[in-house]
Amino acid sequence: ACQVFPLWLGLIPEAHAAKAVDVLVRDLAANQYRITTGNxxxxxxxxxxxxxxQIDCAWELITREEYPSLGYMIQNEATTIWERFELKKNPGMNSHNHPMYGAVDYWFYAYLCGIRPNAPGWKEFTVKPYFPSKLLSAHAQVETPLGPITVKWLKQYGKTxxxxxxxxxxxxxxxFNxxxxxxxxGFHHFCC
Structure with missing residues (x-):
C-alpha cells in the first residue's frame, strides 16, 4: 500500500515512479503474489x-488460487467476495458477501476491457483494453442511459x-495497437 496509493494519486514524480513500481513488483514477487495491500x-x-x-503482474494476482487471494475464495466455493481472505465460518467471519475486496471488479471493466466514461451519460467514452499474456479473451458489457456498450477481444492465430x-x-x-x-x-472491428 505504501507504493500503491501515492502512485495512484500521482504524488510520486514521474522521474521516480518507475522505481516505486519496481519496488512494488519486487515486493509482490517476494511475497509470492499475495495481496498485502489491505482492503x-x-x-x-x-x-x-x-x-x-505490469499487466501480467496484475493478472498473476487476480488468478492466484492460494491463500490469501480472490482465487482462494473461489476454490472454497465462494460465489461472492468475503470480508476477509480466511476460510472461516460464523462467528469468525462477519460477512461472506462484502463489497470491499469486490472493488477489483472495476479493473475488469476499466482495464481488461478498457471501458471508461469521458462524458456524463456515457455520451463519449474510451475503449483501451489491456492484454495479459496468459489470457486469450475478455468480454464486458456496460449498461448506459444510451444503451449497452459491449467490448470483446480475443487472441487468435497470432492476431488480436x-x-x-x-x-x-x-x-x-x-x-488499440x-x-x-x-x-x-454501431459495431466496430479492429485487428492487429
Missing part, C-alpha cells in the same frame, strides 16, 4: 500495476481481434 488499497493495486506496464459496440448517440475513443480512433455508434 483500502487493493482496489488501486490493479490499476497502478496496469497503468505502469477487438470488437466494440457503441450505442446510438455516443462516440467511442478506441485506443498504438492507434487512437474516434468511432460513432
Amino acid at each position: 483500502l488499497c487493493t482496489r488501486y493495486l490493479f490499476d497502478v500495476l496496469t497503468e505502469y506496464g 481481434q477487438l470488437y466494440v459496440s457503441v450505442p446510438f448517440g455516443a462516440t467511442a475513443r478506441v485506443d 498504438g492507434k487512437i480512433q474516434t468511432v460513432p455508434c
